[in-house]
Amino acid sequence: MLELIGSQARAAEPLLRVLDTNTKNRVLRQVASDLCENSETILLENARDVEKGKANGMPAGLVDRLLLTQERIRQMAQGLNQLADLDDPVGEVIQMKKRPNGLLIGQKRVPLGVVGIIYEARPNVTADAFGLCFKTGNAVILKGGSDALASNMAIVSCIRATLEREGVTPDAIQLITDTSRETTTAFMKLSQYVDVLIPRGSAGLIRATKENSTIPVIETGTGNCHIFVDESADLDMAVNIIFNAKTQRVGVCNACESLLVHSRVKEALLPRLAERLAEKQVELRGDEAVCALVPGCVPATEEDWGREYLDYILSIKTVSGIDEAIAHINKYNTKHSEAIITENYTNAQRFLEEVDAAAVYVNASTRFTDGFEFGYGAEIGISTQKLHARGPMGLLALTTTKYIIYGNGQVRP
Amino acid sequence: MLELIGSQARAAEPLLRVLDTNTKNRVLRQVASDLCENSETILLENARDVEKGKANGMPAGLVDRLLLTQERIRQMAQGLNQLADLDDPVGEVIQMKKRPNGLLIGQKRVPLGVVGIIYEARPNVTADAFGLCFKTGNAVILKGGSDALASNMAIVSCIRATLEREGVTPDAIQLITDTSRETTTAFMKLSQYVDVLIPRGSAGLIRATKENSTIPVIETGTGNCHIFVDESADLDMAVNIIFNAKTQRVGVCNACESLLVHSRVKEALLPRLAERLAEKQVELRGDEAVCALVPGCVPATEEDWGREYLDYILSIKTVSGIDEAIAHINKYNTKHSEAIITENYTNAQRFLEEVDAAAVYVNASTRFTDGFEFGYGAEIGISTQKLHARGPMGLLALTTTKYIIYGNGQVRP
Numbered sequence: 112m113l114e115l116i117g118s119q120a121r122a123a124e125p126l127l128r129v130l131d132t133n134t135k136n137r138v139l140r141q142v143a144s145d146l147c148e149n150s151e152t153i154l155l156e157n158a159r160d161v162e163k164g165k166a167n168g169m170p171a172g173l174v175d176r177l178l179l180t181q182e183r184i185r186q187m188a189q190g191l192n193q194l195a196d197l198d199d200p201v202g203e204v205i206q207m208k209k210r211p212n213g214l215l216i217g218q219k220r221v222p223l224g225v226v227g228i229i230y231e232a233r234p235n236v237t238a239d240a241f242g243l244c245f246k247t248g249n250a251v252i253l254k255g256g257s258d259a260l261a262s263n264m265a266i267v268s269c270i271r272a273t274l275e276r277e278g279v280t281p282d283a284i285q286l287i288t289d290t291s292r293e294t295t296t297a298f299m300k301l302s303q304y305v306d307v308l309i310p311r312g313s314a315g316l317i318r319a320t321k322e323n324s325t326i327p328v329i330e331t332g333t334g335n336c337h338i339f340v341d342e343s344a345d346l347d348m349a350v351n352i353i354f355n356a357k358t359q360r361v362g363v364c365n366a367c368e369s370l371l372v373h374s375r376v377k378e379a380l381l382p383r384l385a386e387r388l389a390e391k392q393v394e395l396r397g398d399e400a401v402c403a404l405v406p407g408c409v410p411a412t413e414e415d416w417g418r419e420y421l422d423y424i425l426s427i428k429t430v431s432g433i434d435e436a437i438a439h440i441n442k443y444n445t446k447h448s449e450a451i452i453t454e455n456y457t458n459a460q461r462f463l464e465e466v467d468a469a470a471v472y473v474n475a476s477t478r479f480t481d482g483f484e485f486g487y488g489a490e491i492g493i494s495t496q497k498l499h500a501r502g503p504m505g506l507l508a509l510t511t512t513k514y515i516i517y518g519n520g521q522v523r524p
Numbered sequence: 525m526l527e528l529i530g531s532q533a534r535a536a537e538p539l540l541r542v543l544d545t546n547t548k549n550r551v552l553r554q555v556a557s558d559l560c561e562n563s564e565t566i567l568l569e570n571a572r573d574v575e576k577g578k579a580n581g582m583p584a585g586l587v588d589r590l591l592l593t594q595e596r597i598r599q600m601a602q603g604l605n606q607l608a609d610l611d612d613p614v615g616e617v618i619q620m621k622k623r624p625n626g627l628l629i630g631q632k633r634v635p636l637g638v639v640g641i642i643y644e645a646r647p648n649v650t651a652d653a654f655g656l657c658f659k660t661g662n663a664v665i666l667k668g669g670s671d672a673l674a675s676n677m678a679i680v681s682c683i684r685a686t687l688e689r690e691g692v693t694p695d696a697i698q699l700i701t702d703t704s705r706e707t708t709t710a711f712m713k714l715s716q717y718v719d720v721l722i723p724r725g726s727a728g729l730i731r732a733t734k735e736n737s738t739i740p741v742i743e744t745g746t747g748n749c750h751i752f753v754d755e756s757a758d759l760d761m762a763v764n765i766i767f768n769a770k771t772q773r774v775g776v777c778n779a780c781e782s783l784l785v786h787s788r789v790k791e792a793l794l795p796r797l798a799e800r801l802a803e804k805q806v807e808l809r810g811d812e813a814v815c816a817l818v819p820g821c822v823p824a825t826e827e828d829w830g831r832e833y834l835d836y837i838l839s840i841k842t843v844s845g846i847d848e849a850i851a852h853i854n855k856y857n858t859k860h861s862e863a864i865i866t867e868n869y870t871n872a873q874r875f876l877e878e879v880d881a882a883a884v885y886v887n888a889s890t891r892f893t894d895g896f897e898f899g900y901g902a903e904i905g906i907s908t909q910k911l912h913a914r915g916p917m918g919l920l921a922l923t924t925t926k927y928i929i930y931g932n933g934q935v936r937p
Contacts, residue, residue, distance in 0.1 A: 125854060129877060208899065214888055216898055223910050224880070302734070306910050321715070325735055327911040348933040355935035441538060463928045464542060467637070475627055475931025484936070485629060485927075486621065497636050497719050497924040498740040499912040511910040514898075515876045518888025520761040522768035523897070 113297055116285050117304025120225040120250040123282035127248045128222050130279070132199040135246055138277045139195040143188035145273045146238060146266070150184045156265035157234065164232075164258050177232045177259055187238040194242045197488045200506050201248045204515075215517040220510045222248035224306040227298065229320060231312040232256035237266045240311075241284045243491055247509040250283050252305065254298055257290035264288065299324040311492060329508065332495030334364035334447035335419045336477045339371040339436040339462070340380060341453035348474060349452040350384050353425075356450070356476040358391040362421045364493060365448050365480040369416065369426045371436045374400065377429050381405050388425065397427040416443045433458045437465050444468060446495050448477040469495055469502035526710055529698050530717025533638040533663040536695035540661045541635050543692070545612040548659055551690045552608040556601035558686045559651060559679070563597045569678035570647065577645075577671050590645045590672055600651040607655045610901045613919050614661045617928075628930040633923045635661035637719040640711065642733060644725040645669035650679045653724075654697045656904055660922040663696055665718065667711055670703035677701065712737040724905060742921065745908030747777035747860035748832045749890045752784040752849040752875070753793055754866035761887060762865040763797050766838075769863070769889040771804040775834045777906060778861050778893040782829065782839045784849045787813065790842050794818050801838065810840040829856045846871045850878050857881060859908050861890040882908055882915035 146153070157179040164174055200220050207217030226249045228240045237255060244251035255263040263286055271281035287298060299308060302325045309329045310320040320328055338356060340349045356367035372380055377400060385395060385405045395401070396411040408427075415426040416439070430436045440449055450472035451462040459473045470480045480503060482490025487505025494500045500508040559566070570592040577587055613633050620630030639662045641653045650668060657664035668676040676699055684694035700711060712721060715738045722742045723733040733741055751769060753762045769780035785793055790813060798808060798818045808814070809824040821840070828839040829852070843849045846864075853862055863885035864875040872886045883893045893916060895903025900918025907913045913921040 125878065125880070128880070210897070210899060214892060221880075322738055327740065327909060329911070345933070351933065351935055359936050465538065467538070467541070467634075468926065470927040470929060472929045473931060475929055475934040476936050478936040479627060479929065479934070480927075484623070486623060496740060498742070501924050502927045511914050513881065514883040514893075514915045516883060516885045516888055516892065518886060520758070520764065521888040521892070522764055523772055523889050523891040 112289065113287070113294065113301060116252055116287060117225075117301050119282040120252055120285060121304050123250040123280045124222075124224050126280050127245075127250055127283055128224075130248060132201075134279070135199065135248070136195040138274065138279055139191045139242060139245060141277055142238075142241075142270050142273045143191040143195075145269055146184055146188050146191075149265075149269045150181055153184060153262065153265045153269065154179055154181070156261040159261045160232075160234075160259055169258065173232060173258075177234065177262070179234055179262060183235060187235055190239055191242045194246045194489055197246065197506065199246065200510050205512065212521050213519065214521050217515045218512045219515050220507075221513050223509055223511050225250045225252065225304055226509065227252045227254070227301070227305040227308040227326065229254045229295065229298070229308065229310045229312075229316065230256065231316065232258035234259045234262035234266060236311060237263050237286075238270070241270055243489060243506065243509060245283055247506050249509055250285075252285050252287065252298075254287040254290070254295060260288065260290060296323050299326065302326045309492065327499075329492070329494055329499060329504070330496040331492035332364070332447065333419045333445050334366070334493075334495075335368050335417060335443060335445045336365060336448045336450075337369045337371060337440050337444060338367050338450045338452065338477065339430070339433075339440070340373060340376060341433065341436075341451060341455055341458050342373040342375045343454040343458075344373075344376065344380075344452040345454060346376065346380050346383070349380060350387050352450070352452060352474070352476050353384060354387050356478050357388065357393060357425050358423065359476070359478055361423055363478075364419075365477050366421070367425065367450075367477050368418065368420050369428070369443070371428050371430050371439060372401070373436075374429045374431060377401070377404060381427070392423055394424045395427055396424065398429060400429040401427045419445065433461060437462065440466050440468075447493070448472065448480040450475060450477050469493065525702060526700070526707065526714055529665055529700060530638075530714050532695040533665055533698060534717050536663040536693045537635075537637050539693050540658075540663055540696055541637075543661060545614075547692070548612065548661070549608040551687065551692055552604045552655060552658060554690055555651075555654075555683050555686045556604040556608075558682055559597055559604075560601050562678075562682045563594055566597060566675065566678045566682065567592055567594070569674040572674045573645075573647075573672055582671065586645060586671075590647065590675070592647055592675060596648060600648050603652055604655045607659045607902055610659065610919065612659065613923050618925065625934050626932065627934050630928045631925045632928050633920075634926050636922055636924050638663045638665065638717055639922065640665045640667070640714070640718040640721040640739065642667045642708065642711070642721065642723045642725075642729065643669065644729065645671035647672045647675035647679060649724060650676050650699075651683070654683055656902060656919065656922060658696055660919050662922055663698075665698050665700065665711075667700040667703070667708060673701065673703060709736050712739065715739045722904065740912075742905070742907055742912060742917070743909040744905035745777070745860065746832045746858050747779070747906075747908075748781050748830060748856060748858045749778060749861045749863075750782045750784060750853050750857060751780050751863045751865065751890065752843070752846075752853070753786060753789060754846065754849075754864060754868055754871050755786040755788045756867040756871070757786075757789065757865040758867060759789065759793050759796070762793060763800050765863070765865060765887070765889050766797060767800050769891050770801065770806060770838050771836065772889075772891055774836055776891075777832075778890050779834070780838065780863075780890050781831065781833050782841070782856070784841050784843050784852060785814075786849075787842045787844060790814070790817060794840070805836055807837045808840055809837065811842060813842040814840045832858065846874060850875065853879050853881075860906070861885065861893040863888060863890050882906065
């Protein structure tokens with residue numbers, strides 16, 4: 112079955128590659144409208160998934176992520192309409208130069224081809240992933256979580272029906288309905304048909320994909336994000352930024368998990384900060400110096416420095432200065448987002464240069480690492496790997512380039 | 525041992541990342557000069573490898589690739605000096621924009637970090653790979669073929685001595701001296717320490733790397749390159765280009781392996797072409813129509829359409845026009861380099877748009893797909909994958925980007 116799905120995606124690829132932007136946008140808007148129109152059917156199928164999940168003792172948080180409502184379907188549709196409004200990156204010639212022999216060599220953005228996406232029981236990802244891939248001229252093969260199978264089948268069937276009515280190959284989107292582990296692993300090895308595989312979900316899913324896939328993977332990752340408060344920091348600004356980065360939303364990869372404080376400002380900063388964070392009942396885990404200054408602070412263990420809590424917990428360490436701060440961050444971070452609060456020019460520049468991460472900030476919250484905040488109008492995920500795309504990925508990450516060369520008879524001497 | 529090598533490379537990485545261009549260029553030129561100065565030692569060690577290879581019955585072609593001479597060491601040194609002359613891509617800010625909230629968000633080119641390179645018994649790759657990685661601020665871990673071990677050890681030891689004298693960490697280059705298959709496979713799984721793995725060599729090596737590696741791989745690949753002669757082609761130009769693309773150098777991935785001819789020009793083209801190719805004793809394998817026109821043409825089998833001969837052999841097929849040509853190429857090609865010879869504007873544009881390959885040409889030889897010919901001044905390889913880099917890879921392919929963000933207290937609402 113995977114073989115069939117793969118070859119159908121490959122057959123769809125050349126048809127999608129040449130779709131003009133107007134057609135793609137018209138179809139995206141029609142899919143959005145048809146999803147809303149068919150919401151009854153989709154909600155009915157979703158109710159079956161939810162019922163089964165509850166019967167199997169699915170935790171409330173997961174049930175909530177699985178659950179669809181009229182409002183959530185409307186949001187899915189809105190996402191597709193927003194994609195229709197974005198510029199189409201496909202076809203842009205990003206450079207073109209004339210070589211001494213007269214060859215005109217250009218580099219043009221083209222779709223990746225066939226994109227595979229593996230995700231968990233979040234049916235909203237189904238429409239979202241389709242939209243991103245379709246806008247960029249890619250065929251997509253989806254493998255969603257088994258708990259959302261009925262919902263995904265309803266959404267995909269609705270999208271395919273719209274594609275057919277619009278005269279576009281329905282194989283622009285295909286769903287793998289066999290959700291067994293064996294099939295998932297076999298999917299990861301379908302390199303003959305799939306150009307890139309994107310896992311969206313837990314650290315476990317991402318690790319399994321990385322370990323098993325023979326298809327190139329775009330890894331989206333975890334974030335053990337640090338803020339370093341330098342000696343010269345504006346401490347009001349520091350408290351504001353730390354409060355925001357820690358508590359504005361705790362369960363996300365760009366939230367701050369660990370704080371480094373220059374030892375010369377620990378007395379001035381920590382009691383004020385602890386008071387502010389207490390508004391949200393943030394648990395503090397600190398080294399000895401921190402615990403001495405903050406009543407109720409829990410002693411941190413070595414393990415805390417490497418933790419992504421995704422919770423109202425913050426680890427705090429005092430450091431002797433910028434050197435120790437940079438060394439600590441480069442040792443324990445996950446290469447996601449890191450910030451320094453400082454008024455010192457040289458330290459700001461050194462932090463930007465020497466900290467190895469997808470995004471490095473001076474005097475701003477790490478929470479801005481996000482495709483929408485960066486102005487991309489869409490987000491596929493936040494890459495913590497270094498190949499192909501790093502940091503928030505917009506539509507560009509779903510394209511590659513090809514060289515186009517105009518000659519007039521040139522041969523190689 | 526791998527663990528130690530990996531952690532030493534990681535420790536070297538931050539030191540190399542911040543080297544300025546002047547230092548890197550000075551060191552590259554010094555390494556070049558020291559390699560020449562130490563050529564006696566290197567040649568002595570190389571002679572041991574060559575002797576052992578011959579004793580083990582190594583084929584003459586491989587012995588030639590293994591063999592070093594004073595002239596070949598001089599060429600290695602020249603390659604390093606050329607790298608010193610190239611612009612350093614590291615540090616370039618490729619875009620920087622102010623967001624509505626005042627955040628200044630830029631994207632800066634930085635080294636990948638630690639690069640792994642697996643190659644066969646070609647000691648010249650040792651210096652070449654070091655130069656490319658060092659110029660781009662990366663640490664490199666090399667795993668060369670066992671047949672070249674003594675040569676590689678001599679070259680690496682010379683380079684490390686120069687680095688030390690120049691005050692640069694010698695762990696910028698490390699060689700894995702255990703060349704067993706188990707160690708090679710374990711190396712492919714060292715994703716904790718290695719950011720990208722580049723196999724350089726045979727299709728078998730590349731396949732094994734792709735299948736076993738948990739490190740992101742940059743795949744360089746085979747080339748089943750086509751030329752399509754359209755109805756409107758200038759036939760003098762066509763004969764020249766085909767002769768060049770097939771015979772200028774046969775053992776390379778951008779040589780032409782298969783010719784498609786519009787059936788309306790087969791009589792006018794094929795006898796002339798056959799005569800020209802006979803100068804180099806090129807064996808022709810054609811479909812029925814071709815064989816009827818060209819005496820001595822061997823009937824082609826289905827298998828021929830997918831072959832990369834790397835030899836004086838050319839498969840030839842007649843087609844009814846541009847549609848059949850594009851479909852055939854997209855079915856059988858390896859996504860490397862493809863050319864159309866035509867005077868028809870629409871067909872030229874359709875070929876550039878619809879053929880899926882790293883490089884597509886109008887009226888020029890496929891032999892130009894090359895980092896030097898494209899003006900990059902260096903070449904790591906020619907990527908036939910779509911992620912990260914596609915087509916000839918220059919120094920840029922050994923870099924990634926990081927976001928640098930200048931704020932003044934911004935928090936996320």
